[in-house]
Amino acid sequence: MERVLCLLYHRVNPEPDPVYHLTVTPQNFEEQMGYLKDHYPILRFEEDWTKPGEDGVAITFDDGYADNYKYALPILEKYRVPATIFVSTGYVGGGQEYWWDEIARVLTREMAYPDRFELKDSLYQYTWKTQSPEERREVIRSLHWLLKMDADVERANLWLEQLRTWAGLGREGREENLPMDLEQLRGLSRSEYITIGAHTVNHRSLGAQGRQGQEYEIGASVRFLEKRLERKIETFSYPFGSAVHFDQNTLEICAGNGIVKAATTVKGLWRKDTEPYQVPRVEAQDKGGKEFERFIEECWRLV
Numbered sequence: 564m565e566r567v568l569c570l571l572y573h574r575v576n577p578e579p580d581p582v583y584h585l586t587v588t589p590q591n592f593e594e595q596m597g598y599l600k601d602h603y604p605i606l607r608f609e610e611d612w613t614k615p616g617e618d619g620v621a622i623t624f625d626d627g628y629a630d631n632y633k634y635a636l637p638i639l640e641k642y643r644v645p646a647t648i649f650v651s652t653g654y655v656g657g658g659q660e661y662w663w664d665e666i667a668r669v670l671t672r673e674m675a676y677p678d679r680f681e682l683k684d685s686l687y688q689y690t691w692k693t694q695s696p697e698e699r700r701e702v703i704r705s706l707h708w709l710l711k712m713d714a715d716v717e718r719a720n721l722w723l724e725q726l727r728t729w730a731g732l733g734r735e736g737r738e739e740n741l742p743m744d745l746e747q748l749r750g751l752s753r754s755e756y757i758t759i760g761a762h763t764v765n766h767r768s769l770g771a772q773g774r775q776g777q778e779y780e781i782g783a784s785v786r787f788l789e790k791r792l793e794r795k796i797e798t799f800s801y802p803f804g805s806a807v808h809f810d811q812n813t814l815e816i817c818a819g820n821g822i823v824k825a826a827t828t829v830k831g832l833w834r835k836d837t838e839p840y841q842v843p844r845v846e847a848q849d850k851g852g853k854e855f856e857r858f859i860e861e862c863w864r865l866v
């Protein structure tokens with residue numbers, strides 16, 4: 564291949580995601596797969612892209628939402644399109660939403676909120692106003708940044724507990740937002756069109772962590788999947804994935820754990836000289852028909 568356009572999806576779901584915009588509707592996804600299958604060779608993420616051939620497209624999903632199983636898998640199988648799904652293993656089958664969705668679940672409800680939210684522990688103390696939707700959006704943004712950059716999972720879980728208690732909510736996640744359970748993960752892995760890759764345990768920035776933390780996040784997620792799926796895991800994607808969210812340690816630790824190719828969220832096309840541990844991707848868009856065709860044409864103009 565001369566160039567590969569590697570698309571990054573998160574969710575295929577009829578329910579919109581007004582906070583993070585991570586969903587593509589099943590109808591648009593079906594149109595997208597039909598179009599891509601008709602116009603390009605669809606490559607598996609893990610295969611050798613350096614062999615001669617025309618430009619190709621690869622399909623990837625990050626995180627491991629249950630909707631990948633429910634809505635994306637039947638469409639991928641119908642159009643015979645292979646895809647790689649990178650799973651954050653700490654959430655498999657837990658019945659709780661990913662931490663970013665949990666923050667949004669608590670702060671975007673139709674209910675009367677207290678005047679302010681105070682986050683307090685031995686290290687931090689923050690206070691936010693929480694009366695208007697705009698103020699609560701600001702809390703979502705702040706908490707998202709704090710949890711992304713702070714790898715102390717125990718502390719973060721206490722923060723989330725404080726937030727739930729403050730809003731009077733339990734732990735149970737919204738059905739449509741749940742991560743996949745073990746049966747769904749196994750079902751995906753059994754499909755001849757699906758490859759499972761790893762995406763850390765807790766979905767924090769790897770670049771914000773030292774070597775030891777990264778060793779755990781990468782190694783434990785790979786081992787979890789290899790044990791449950793009884794197959795070798797050779798692909799990985801870095802949470803958040805832009806250049807600040809991984810470093811030289813990350814690439815070395817991935818190589819040491821048997822990973823042969825890894826995906827970033829750096830926007831661009833794969834070319835022959837692309838480093839295999841830094842495959843650029845382009846975030847998919849919730850578009851159908853001609854709009855999607857124009858989007859793909861624009862992607863090929865990227866450097």
Ligand SMILES: [Zn+2]
Nearest residue numbers: 625626802803
């Ligand atoms: Zn992710």
